[in-house]
Each structure stands twice: as C-alpha cells, then as structure tokens.
Amino acid sequence: MAIKENQLVSMYYELKVNGEKIDSNIDTAPIEFVYGTRQIISGLEDRIQNMNEGETKEINVPANEAYGDYDETLVQILPIEDFEGIDLEIGMVLEGEAEDAEPVRATVIDVTKEDVSVDYNHPLAGCDLLFKVTIDKIK
Structure with missing residues (x-):
C-alpha cells in the first residue's frame, strides 16, 4: 500500500550532508508522522509519496526544500x-x-x-540533504 494523505507513517532514515552521516535512526525506533501534515521537512515528505511498506529509497532534497538557503x-x-x-x-x-x-x-x-x-540560520541552511529512507509501516 502506497503512502497517502493523513496516513500514519513510520520510517527509518539516514541523513548525509556532503557525504558525511549526520543523523540516523536505523538502529533505533522509527520516526512516526502523519503524511501530508508537514511534520517532516517538505522536500522529504513530497518525495516519499507513493512509497510502500518495506521500500527503501535514496532521496536528494535541495536546500531550498529543506531548511532553506543560507541567509x-x-x-x-x-x-x-x-x-x-x-x-x-x-x-x-x-x-x-x-x-x-x-x-x-x-x-x-x-x-x-x-x-x-x-x-540565526538553521545549522543545515544552505545544505542539500541526502536521505536513505525505509518505510516501516503505513496505517
């Protein structure tokens, strides 16, 4: 079943910036969020649409769709x-x-x-983000 609006999604991810891993929940609990409510950065949320349970995908999110350009x-x-x-x-x-x-x-x-x-910029402002995500469950 592919992800649709207002579904509860649990997801594992690894985040790299400039080839360096800066965050991951791979060996812990998945994050949970309601799809379509912008509880995660918009560029990532837009790119996981239509993924299915158990699917893994590498996703590039440009800075302007993540934490914005550096100001x-x-x-x-x-x-x-x-x-x-x-x-x-x-x-x-x-x-x-x-x-x-x-x-x-x-x-x-x-x-x-x-x-x-x-x-006052977000620490990741101006950074393109590379995520490796695995959709754990969709409810």
Whole structure:
C-alpha cells in the first residue's frame, strides 16, 4: 500500500550532508508522522509519496526544500555586554524568545572583547540533504 494523505507513517532514515552521516535512526525506533501534515521537512515528505511498506529509497532534497538557503542577513553582531554571565564558546547554541514569544535559536560564530557574532540560520541552511529512507509501516 502506497503512502497517502493523513496516513500514519513510520520510517527509518539516514541523513548525509556532503557525504558525511549526520543523523540516523536505523538502529533505533522509527520516526512516526502523519503524511501530508508537514511534520517532516517538505522536500522529504513530497518525495516519499507513493512509497510502500518495506521500500527503501535514496532521496536528494535541495536546500531550498529543506531548511532553506543560507541567509547572510540572519547573522548579527551584538555587544558582548548582552551576554553577561554566559561563558561563550564558538559553536554554542543560544536559545531565547523573539518579541512574539516564539522560540529563537542562534549559534555563536565569533567572540571578541567587544562583540559576539550570532547566526540565526538553521545549522543545515544552505545544505542539500541526502536521505536513505525505509518505510516501516503505513496505517
């Protein structure tokens, strides 16, 4: 039975970026989601349509259908005083709230005596994704 709208799908996946495996659930439990509700990235969801239980497929998802293209305007330089009491390290992910109370995540990309550069892009923004997926069950 092929995947259709509003069906519960369980799926195993391995994710590679630039040939490097960065995530997998192959040796654990499958992820479950309702197909068509965008609980997974749209580019992957669109490409698993019509797959069947037990089917395995390699799927390329371009950046613009995954986490978006990298946006230089989402990098900000802020005064170090804004981070008082935080032991900043490059690569550290900071979490906070936007003015509309939505959660915001930023990655520290540079620290000087005066400033901190933070990147609000998703860590995989600008990356094409290669998935190897196996459809476990369709309900």
